[in-house]
Amino acid sequence: MRPSQPFRLCAVGAAAASLLALSAGQTSAAPPTAPAPSTPRPFAPAPASAVTTAQDQAARAVARSLADGTWRARLRHAALASKEVTLTALARHDGPSGLTNTLTAADQRIAAAKGLDAAGVGSLLRLRLGDKSMRRALSAGVAPWVVPATAADDATTAVAYDSRGTAHPVDARRAPSRPVYVIDIDSSKALAAGLGVLNDQLHRYGLASATPTAEHAAGTRAMSATGGFWTTRISAVELSDDEEPWIKGDAEIYTLVTGFGQDGKVRVDPVDMPYLDNDGTVYRPNQILVNWSNYKYNLADAVMMEEDGSTNYRDLAKALATALLTITDQGTYIPLVNALLDAMPDDWWTDDPDYVDSWYTLAQSDNGTRYGARGNGWMTVEPYFVQQF
Structure with missing residues (x-):
């Protein structure tokens, strides 16, 4: 299941310059009226991989x-x-x-x-x-x-x-x-192995900050003195339907959660979503999307992608590092979706791309339905406290 343009479960051109940022804690019950990310990259046949x-x-x-x-x-x-x-x-x-x-x-x-x-x-x-x-x-x-x-x-x-x-x-x-x-x-097997490689490479490039210290956690809602941490959990999710070639099988979806780590550097956390096989189907995974103890601010971005047969996970990690490590903490949250999309290799935006949808400025307090910037999907999210034994 891979929606074709404009709703393909694959990459599309770079996002528009306008940031569809939502204020902290805001939810929506209808698709956003602001324009979704545009597709300025030219569409041209890619060479056979x-x-x-x-x-x-x-x-x-x-x-x-x-x-x-x-x-x-x-x-x-x-x-x-x-x-x-x-x-x-x-x-x-x-x-x-x-x-x-x-x-x-x-x-x-x-x-x-x-x-x-x-x-x-x-x-x-x-x-x-x-x-x-x-x-x-x-x-x-x-x-x-x-x-x-x-x-x-x-x-x-x-x-x-x-x-x-x-x-x-x-x-x-x-x-x-x-x-x-x-x-x-x-694709399921390739994605599981690929996310392992991606995680290793992100750590290598410094896009995964260290475990938060007591000093970082003090005074924040992300960590609790009783032992545990706050998360954002997906209670329901659906992607838009479309006509799909019979040749293609189920989609393999993952999400790149990105924000500023406790050390003030940009971090990326890949989240596998193996249940998201078919568009037009509401899934209720109760899956943790964001672990807020990893982040300095109470805001993060999420970019949903599809495993593409041609995805090279080492190249992906390198591209993300090249673009995101140049962004510095300015003492206030900066949405990172556009920077992440711009980091993708050019050949991801031709023939069989990988971008599904993006959610700007997810807040730790969000509790309700959030629609993706492209209008290709929605998620119902809720704060969820993970108790430490």
């Missing part, structure tokens, strides 16, 4: 492998029995000669392109049936085609390969009657 190329090569190899009848039957059984098939592992046990090496090499290229340790993260390639409507034809023995999930969110056509390696155009908006295997990346 290493991840896209690896997925395409894997799809071609799997398609050609279907000429082996025994393997074709094994793969059909796996695709019908499970929503997602761990492709490389299955090929290692049952696949034809040469396929495992091709898939292993593709996995390694994908991990490297995303800034992940290939040995630590394991295989990221997966296979799934394109749509549940294809199950009957696949069960009846209709030869499937194979399509890499590399089409842009607003694409109208995609490419599929048959067992001879011949490419066929397919409608990206309407699932074909012929069964199709989709080769994509286990």
Whole structure:
């Protein structure tokens, strides 16, 4: 689920210069009337990434492998029995000669392109049936085609390969009657590993301040003398719906919470939101979004992103550090959403971007519904005290 422009669950141009700042403690019951961040960056096709190329090569190899009848039957059984098939592992046990090496090499290229340790993260390639409507034809023995999930969110056509390696155009908006295997990346697995890398790199660059001291905490509401700390908790969240290519799977959403740490330096805290799979659905996670004991002020910003197959988490951390470490504490809170968005690499704003929505100046006292600056989502938040044992 990745909304297409203007509501795509992916990146869009840099935010407008105007700061849609809300006063501390303010909530809203309707979308803001102020304009959302604009998209000044030019839209142009991005060159094929290493991840896209690896997925395409894997799809071609799997398609050609279907000429082996025994393997074709094994793969059909796996695709019908499970929503997602761990492709490389299955090929290692049952696949034809040469396929495992091709898939292993593709996995390694994908991990490297995303800034992940290939040995630590394991295989990221997966296979799934394109749509549940294809199950009957696949069960009846209709030869499937194979399509890499590399089409842009607003694409109208995609490419599929048959067992001879011949490419066929397919409608990206309407699932074909012929069964199709989709080769994509286990985004949930990639995001979990990627946020670990991002956290490590943010600490390395100094974008994660140290644990607050008693001196920092004294006199603030963030920490309590009884032991514990105040947080902002998400009680409900929803993202806008749109038409989505059948090729794309569920979204993998995370949020970058940013503000000034107790040491006065900008800090960024990534928050995984693995439950946010589908737009148009209200989720009630009761998830902690902001730990206020980490922050100097009672205000913070939140930028919601989607895991993109091409995201390199080491590059992301470096880009954030380059932009945000130049911002100094002026003794009053400065919204950081625009600076964070401007830090994103240029190629994130073309073809298949990652930006979902942003919330300016979330206050520690906020208790109610807050709409995103782009109008692409809303969150109901509440103060929540975490008691220390």
